[in-house]
Amino acid sequence: METIKWVQGIIAFVKVSETGSFSQAAAELHVSKSHISKTIKQLEKDLGIALISRSTRRIQLTNLGEEFLGSCRQSLETLESAKKQVISSSDRPRGVLRVTLAGVFGENFIAPTLISLARKYPDLQVELDFESRIVDIIEKKFDVAIRIGHLKNSSLLAQKIATRREYVCASPKYLETHRAPASPEDLTDHNCLSGGQGSWSFKKSSKPLSVSVKGNFKTNNPRVLVKAALDGLGIVRLPGSYVWDDIKEGKLVSLLERYSEGTKDIWVVTPTRNKLNTNVNVFVEELKKSLERDYRGSQF
Incomplete structure (x- = not known):
């Protein structure tokens, strides 16, 4: 199996396992459901084992599938870590920067900074998710979250940016x-x-x-x-x-x-793994400058 197809098969398998659905996995990977099905069938054929037990109601991993899933996750985490290391060692933002935020504060004061960064750094791919409820940024793989008010104790890094x-x-x-x-x-x-x-x-x-x-x-x-x-x-x-x-x-x-x-304090929150991430650090510094210039915290 070609290396690229092999990696694609692993990604599809992990996504189906995490979502419990071929349709949901296809939607999150921006491909068709039939593509996901064919990719995993090819992966099973190359491995010579069944990874998933299919039924009309739900999917379930086989015993070997469960074992293989653990190895796949570890491998993908290693690849993701390698990518982030390369990005972090660069002095210019590049790659993906995913931010979760909400409300008019996000629209008026956070989004403009990100738009400016995207224009200034063409190799940077900005993804904004306006979500009113608080999400787990590690589980959902966000690089930055904007939070308001009291923060619960966690392993996340938090910097106050406004009130x-x-x-x-x-x-x-x-x-x-x-x-x-x-x-x-x-x-x-x-x-x-x-x-x-x-x-x-x-x-x-x-x-x-x-x-x-x-x-x-x-x-x-x-x-x-x-x-x-x-x-x-x-x-x-x-x-x-x-x-x-x-x-x-x-x-x-x-x-x-x-x-x-x-x-109430407004915070920019990041996973500890992003402490040295160039994308995150440049964004936070630019955001602080922008808020200092344009934001009237005493009234807002």
């Missing part, structure tokens, strides 16, 4: 017919527009305070929540990235500022 502040606000139109809340507890009498959260957190007398909120409009899209608030539907709680300009222009009114939790 974020959340605002409780409503439009003058809403406040014309509803008395502005004087304290967080007053929110129980208001139509609170949220992304599904059942409570909002504050600080009162330097102590944490959680207030249950309810309303007749929920969405996980912050931009839509802003539109609803501007239309006078109710009160929202959102990061400054979404509402600061409207507050500054008087379209929204900031409420309960004395009870604010204050700012």
